[in-house]
Amino acid sequence: MALTFFTVPIRDPAPGEGALNAFLGCHRVLGVDRRFVDAGENSFWAICVDYLPVASSTPGTSFGKKARVDYREALPPHEFAAFAKLRELRQQLARAEAVPVYTIFTNDQLADMVRRRVATPADLETIAGAGDARIGKYGPAFLAALVAAGLNHEARDPGA
Numbered sequence: 329m330a331l332t333f334f335t336v337p338i339r340d341p342a343p344g345e346g347a348l349n350a351f352l353g354c355h356r357v358l359g360v361d362r363r364f365v366d367a368g369e370n371s372f373w374a375i376c377v378d379y380l381p382v383a384s385s386t387p388g389t390s391f392g393k394k395a396r397v398d399y400r401e402a403l404p405p406h407e408f409a410a411f412a413k414l415r416e417l418r419q420q421l422a423r424a425e426a427v428p429v430y431t432i433f434t435n436d437q438l439a440d441m442v443r444r445r446v447a448t449p450a451d452l453e454t455i456a457g458a459g460d461a462r463i464g465k466y467g468p469a470f471l472a473a474l475v476a477a478g479l480n481h482e483a484r485d486p487g488a
Contacts, residue, residue: 330380336373348375356380358402358436359443378443399439407442410477414438417473421466432466433458441470445479 332351336344359378365371380397400408415429415438422429433441433455440455448471452463 330378332377332379334373334375334377336375338371338373339369344373348377351377356397358397359440397435397439399435403439403442407479410442410474410479411438413473413477414441414470417469421469433462433470441474442477442479446474447471 334344334348334351336348355377357377357379361376361378363374365374380402399411403411414433415435418429418432418438421432434457437455437458441452444451444454446452446455449463449467452458452467452471453460
């Protein structure tokens with residue numbers, strides 16, 4: 329797992345966007361954090377990309393095909409334990425509804441929930457691909473599981 333940083337100026341975003349898009353197209357992205365920096369005419373987006381480097385010479389991989397992420401390696405042990413609990417919950421819900429597990433949330437989305445320490449439906453809205461329907465239907469169960477795992481904002485900062 330590695331981090332890289334980009335800035336995309338508001339005045340002339342094309343070069344920054346091009347560099348960011350080129351990077352995203354060649355790497356297995358685990359997460360993206362973006363912040364707007366208001367500096368008047370010099371305002372910009374600051375973007376941090378958390379990724380797994382993928383060697384271009386790796387046999388069996390091709391451009392456009394996502395590499396499999398081993399979340400046991402990508403997440404610290406306490407986060408992986410919470411991720412595993414979310415996967416168990418997802419499996420139970422999928423069996424009960426007779427749907428594929430990925431239609432509830434993908435592994436990437438579950439890992440994002442854990443990494444971002446989501447604690448509210450608004451936090452869930454920051455997860456790529458987690459739309460209102462999924463959040464409304466499954467959000468409460470997943471938020472409760474994150475509380476039980478101790479990986480939410482309140483558990484991280486009890487004085488807040």
